[in-house]
Structures are given as C-alpha cells and as structure tokens.
Amino acid sequence: RKGNATKEQIRLHSLVQQLPRAIIIGVRKGGTRALLEMLNLHPAVVKASQEIHFFDNDQNYARGIDWYREKMPFSFPHQITIEKSPAYFITEEVPERIFKMNSSIKLLIIVREPTTRAVSDYTQVLEGKERKNKTYHKFEKLAIDGNTCEVNTKYKAVRTSIYTKHLERWLKYFPVEQFHIVDGDRLISDPLPELQLVERFLNLPSRISQYNLYFNATRGFYCLRFNIVFNKCLAGSKGRTHPEVDPAVVAKLRRFFHPFNQKFYQITGRTFNWP
Ligand code: A3P
Numbered sequence: 288r289k290g291n292a293t294k295e296q297i298r299l300h301s302l303v304q305q306l307p308r309a310i311i312i313g314v315r316k317g318g319t320r321a322l323l324e325m326l327n328l329h330p331a332v333v334k335a336s337q338e339i340h341f342f343d344n345d346q347n348y349a350r351g352i353d354w355y356r357e358k359m360p361f362s363f364p365h366q367i368t369i370e371k372s373p374a375y376f377i378t379e380e381v382p383e384r385i386f387k388m389n390s391s392i393k394l395l396i397i398v399r400e401p402t403t404r405a406v407s408d409y410t411q412v413l414e415g416k417e418r419k420n421k422t423y424h425k426f427e428k429l430a431i432d433g434n435t436c437e438v439n440t441k442y443k444a445v446r447t448s449i450y451t452k453h454l455e456r457w458l459k460y461f462p463v464e465q466f467h468i469v470d471g472d473r474l475i476s477d478p479l480p481e482l483q484l485v486e487r488f489l490n491l492p493s494r495i496s497q498y499n500l501y502f503n504a505t506r507g508f509y510c511l512r513f514n515i516v517f518n519k520c521l522a523g524s525k526g527r528t529h530p531e532v533d534p535a536v537v538a539k540l541r542r543f544f545h546p547f548n549q550k551f552y553q554i555t556g557r558t559f560n561w562p
Pocket residue numbers: 314315316317318319320321373407408474475508509510521524525526527528
C-alpha cells in the first residue's frame with residue numbers, strides 16, 4: 288500500500304499547468320461549449336473551464352503569458368490543454384498575439400449555417416435584455432437596413448457570420464493546415480464523426496466512442512457520459528428556442544451569405560450544405 292501511495296505521489300508530482308496546444312477560437316454560437324466539453328471526453332484532453340479572454344482583452348493580455356498559464360488546469364505532460372474563447376475569431380489583434388505565443392498551435396473553428404448562427408446570436412442578446420426587463424428590437428429590424436432594405440452589414444450578428452472575412456485575417460499569420468473546421472450543425476445531430484475528425488487533427492488516438500454520447504430526448508440534444516457514474520448535459524442556456532423570423536428576411540440573408548460561403552468552402556476545403 289505504501290508503495291502504491293508513493294507511486295501516486297510521484298504521478299501527481301508531474302502535474303503541470305500547460306499552455307494550450309489547441310484553441311477553439313470561435314465562432315460564437317457555433318457550438319463552442321459543446322465542442323470543448325465533448326473533446327474533454329478524451330483522456331488526453333484537459334480543458335480550461337472558463338473562457339479566458341486572454342488574447343482579445345487588452346487588460347488581460349497586458350498581464351502576460353504567465354497569467355494565462357496560471358488560468359490553465361493541471362495536467363500530465365502527455366495531455367493537451369484546450370481553451371475556448373469565441374471572441375478570438377472576430378477580434379483584430381488576436382491572430383498576431385496567438386502567433387507570438389506559439390506559431391504552430393492548432394486552431395479549431397466551429398461553424399453553423401450562417402443565418403441560423405446569426406439568429407442564435409440575436410437570441411442570446413435578446414435573452415440578456417429580457418433578463419434585465421428591457422425591450423429589444425426584432426431580429427428583422429436589426430438585420431435589414433430600414434433605408435436601403437438591404438442586409439445590414441453593420442449588425443454584429445451578421446458580420447460574425449461572414450466567416451471568410453475573419454478567416455482571411457487569420458491566414459495572414461497561420462497556414463490553412465493549422466485550422467480545422469468543425470461542422471456545428473452536425474455536432475448537434477451526430478457528434479461522434481465530427482469528434483473523430485478532431486481527434487485525428489490533434490494527432491490523438493481515437494478514444495471518444497458512442498458510449499460517451501447519448502441522446503437525451505427531454506433536452507433534445509446529445510449529452511455526455513464520461514463513465515459509469517458520471518454523465519452530464521450542457522446548461523439550459525445551450526439550445527435556446529429561436530424566435531420565428533420573417534421567411535423573406537431569412538431568404539435575403541441566405542442570398543447575402545451565399546458568395547461568402549462559397550469562398551469559405553474554397554479556402555478551407557470543407558463544403559457544407561448551406562442553402
Ligand atoms: P442554440 O442555443 O442556438 O441552439 P456556443 O456554445 O458556441 O454558444 O453554442 C451554443 C449552441 O451549441 C447552441 O445554440 C446549440 O444548438 C449548440 N449545441 C451543439 N451541441 C449541443 C449539445 N450537445 N447540447 C446543447 N447545445 C448544443
């Protein structure tokens with residue numbers, strides 16, 4: 288027994304806080320939380336539970352890399368640490384800052400059909416307003432410019448869904464091979480194949496299996512089974528009911544995103560069946 292305790296002590300002694308070797312940089316409402324939690328099913332993956340906002344927040348960034356490392360969980364040297372902060376994807380300064388930390392870091396981007404993602408983004412903001420008993424505009428009013436009747440590209444939820452624009456800024460620093468695009472719509476409907484692609488991208492042995500994922504009809508989503516005693520679903524704020532949007536506005540947005548989507552497929556080599 289004594290011998291075992293010593294071995295365990297030696298084992299725990301090798302625990303360290305490591306900088307992430309992969310970051311989920313976005314996209315907001317793409318399913319970033321689900322992706323992080325599901326990757327954490329892998330025994331070689333540890334996660335920073337909170338969004339750290341190190342690279343997108345000037346004050347945090349000024350605290351330096353040791354501050355960032357101290358935000359990381361303890362892990363064994365063979366494990367890889369992953370964090371997610373969806374604002375990284377759209378924030379101007381972030382690619383250069385991450386490059387300076389580690390130019391060979393692996394970057395994960397999870398996307399959804401752009402119009403759905405924009406409505407999801409709106410829904411999150413709407414809920415925040417409602418919580419404070421504030422009224423808010425309808426999605427249609429924000430997404431469409433009242434004067435021109437064209438898509439309002441100044442609206443953040445629209446801009447964030449122009450994936451190619453953001454990705455092109457990142458490509459000034461990192462080669463396209465360093466990115467892996469996750470299909471957020473498929474992560475909802477059939478997560479395992481998407482997770483297996485990520486395992487391969489991260490050079491990890493395939494360890495996540497169907498056992499780890501079970502569909503919960505009440506939640507309407509897949510939940511996570513870590514082992515025989517521990518399982519969990521994501522928080523209720525993940526998987527909100529979206530408001531109904533005028534179909535003409537949906538159609539207009541889809542037409543608007545179409546050429547950007549084509550460019551995104553072309554750059555990433557991953558094609559989606561977005562309308
Ligand atoms: P909706 O609320 O629009 O349905 P993020 O974590 O980036 O904010 O993304 C939130 C989205 O993750 C949710 O958007 C939801 O659809 C999606 N999601 C994917 N897999 C999920 C899962 N297993 N459980 C709950 N939500 C999931």
